[in-house]
Structures are given as structure tokens and as C-alpha cells.
Amino acid sequence: MERPPELGGGWGKRVVVIGGGVAGSFIAKSLQFHGDVTLIDPKEYFEIPYASLRGMMEPSFVERTVIHHKDYLTNGRLFVSKAINISNSEVLTEEGRSFCYDYLVLATGHVDSAPETRKERLAEYQAENEKIKDANSILIVGGGPTGVELAAEIAVDFPDKKVTLVHRGPRLLEFIGPKAAGKTLDWLRSRNVEVKLMQSVDVNISSGRRDTYITSSGETIEADCTFQCMGKPLGSDWLKGSLLKDSMDNLGRLKVDENLRVKGHKNIFAIGDITDIKEIKQGYFAQKHAKIAANNLKLLMNGGNERKLAAYKPHSPVAIVTLGRHDAVAQFPYTTVIGLVPGLLKSKDLFVSKTRKKIGLDPRALHS
Secondary structure: OEOOHHHOOOOOOEEEEEOOOHHHHHHHHHHOOOOEEEEEEOOOEEEOHHHHHHHHHOHHHHHOOEEEHHHHOOOOEEEEOOEEEEOOOEEEEOOOOEEEOOEEEEOOOEOOOOOOOHHHHHHHHHHHHHHHHHOOEEEEEOOOHHHHHHHHHHHHHOOOOEEEEEEOOOOOOOOOOHHHHHHHHHHHHHOOOEEEEOOOEOOOOOOOOOOEEEEOOOOEEEOOEEEEOOOOOEOOHHHOOOOOHHHEOOOOOEOEOOOOEEOOOOOEEEOHHHEOOOOOOOHHHHHHHHHHHHHHHHHHHOOOOHHHOOOOOOOOOOEEEEEOOOEEEEEEOOEEEEEHHHHHHHOOOOOHHHHHHHOOOOOOOOOO
16 A cells, blocks of 8 residues: 555655665654655565564564554655566566655565565464464474574473474574574573474475474474474565666675665665675664664755765674573673573563664554
8 A cells, every 4th residue: 555645755855765674664764754755565564573483472462563664654655565676766566666766775684475464464473372372392493593582482481382493503593603502502401492403304294194204314203383494585586687686795685885875876775684784684783774874865865975974884793582581692792691681681572662662652552
């Protein structure tokens, strides 16, 4: 759906933002009173991604984390669709609509199969919760942050469930240090999560018996339900035939300069996970990208001197992985901590109140 034109900015430079995840939503919100802003997203809502697994344990939790774009984008236009191509002045959507721009922001992150409406998304959480409650044994494939956090959430909220976590790598959480990974493994095993490293399993192929799976090492796992927590592909495939095809690296990431502009394109910015910035891909850093890019766009839209553009500096690796409702493992530049202390930083509220406040909403309101 398209926001009625009278609700849009209707003045100033035209800014089109593609992607309504953390980076895209934050920059659209920041720019909506500084130009004529249009947000293009396949969904009618913004979702706080680092709180999604808690919603599978407690569906009412996501009433605060799945937010209609229109609730924060009060002075911009929303068009619910997929962008399929761009030129140096226009964006084309899958319905054949074109949107002219003076400045373009690409924030498509990773490919997500989430449904279009907020109502459908909330129903998905309810269904996942029922799936977990009805199961006696659960198989999780993938030992990255999503798989680890899901295993921990289930182990804490449903301690009677048999949880098995299978990971093809030599250790969990390979994006952070081995010390943090080792502490996480010990924590999971202390909660009776069976962790199988250096193995893989195809949940689409059973052993011939219902709900029985064979790992690459020949081990048998019985599970009533399964969750695949593998990495999602970048949301950049659609750009490979566009004018930005030469601005992508071999992993599909957009090459950006220190001002977060796509290299070789002075009026196109890229922020969030889709960039080639050398740092851990996290919502916290996506917010930092949005802030820097928004300030640079405001400067350019007001005719400011390009030499005054702010530079983004990649951050040191700081990672907090939640382990249920109270604990977490935190890796800082010079130390690693596990337990209640890092849990106080994230685990209880998962930064939901802080994120809602930053986007201009009541931190505690149950409905967006």
C-alpha cells in the first residue's frame, strides 16, 4: 500500500529508502522531516530482529517488537513492494511502479521470507510457540548466534524438552573468539542441551522412520520438530543486473566509502548488513550506519560542503549473545564474560524498550 501523497513530505529533495529493517527504518525516520522520503519495503512493518527468538517462547512479547512502518513514518510515504531494479535516478518495483530520487539509500540487509502483514507475522510466532510446546524433542541445525540463542531460550523456558544442537564447525559462535564459544558450550551442556560439533544433518531427509534423522557422522537423532538456523543470503542479488553491478564485492556486498556512499556514486548510500564494512553485522551497528548516513544526507540536501561529510569508523568486535532470560555471553575487546552480569545488559528486555524509544515510540506500549 502507498501512503497518501498528502501525508508525505511533498517538499525538498526526494529520498528513496529501499529496505525496512533496522538500518532502513531508522534512516527513513530520521530524514522524514528533512526531505520528501519514500520507504519501499516488502512488509508493512519493521521488526526488531534481536528480539525475535523470545517471541517464539512468549508470543505476546512481539506485540512490542513488530511495528507498523506508519507508526514512526508519520511524514513519509510507504510503498509495500519489492524493488527489482534501479537507474541513476529511478527505482523500479515488481508491479512496474517507478520512483524518482535525488538520493537513494540501499538497506536491504539479508533475504527474509517474513509475510507482508503484521497480523500474519504475529500468527507465525503463535504457531512456532505451539510447535515448541507440543514437542518432546527438538533439533536445531546451526551453531551461530541464532541457533545458540534459540537452544538457550528453549532450555530455560522448557527445561523438560530434549534439545539437540548440530553444528558443522569445530566450535559454536565462530564469529567471536574461542573463549566465548567455549563458555557458551559449557553453559548449554549444563542445561542438558546436547551439542554435536563437526557434523551436519539434512532435516528434509529422515532415516526412514518418522522424526528420525541421521547426521553426517552416522549418529541418529530423534526430534518431534526441527529448526534450521543457518545464515541467510544477502539481499543484493537483484542489484547484479543494475548500474551497481560493478560496485559489489565477490560476496555480494556493496562497496562503500567512509561516508557510506556506494563507491563511484555520490547520491547513493548503502547501510547495514549489505555493506562491505569490516565489522560484525549487528543491529547496533546498523543504527550507527543510519545515523551517520542521515547526517550526511541532511548536509548534502542543504547544499553543504562535501568536505564536512562525517566518516564512519568500524567498531571493535563487541558481541552479546543471550542465553535465556537472565544470562548472556559478552565478548568485549579485552575480555569475555558469561552469566548474569552481561545478561543484565541485554537478556531481560533484549533492547526492545531502547529501540522503540529511538524510533520515537512509547517504550512500553504493547501495541505499535
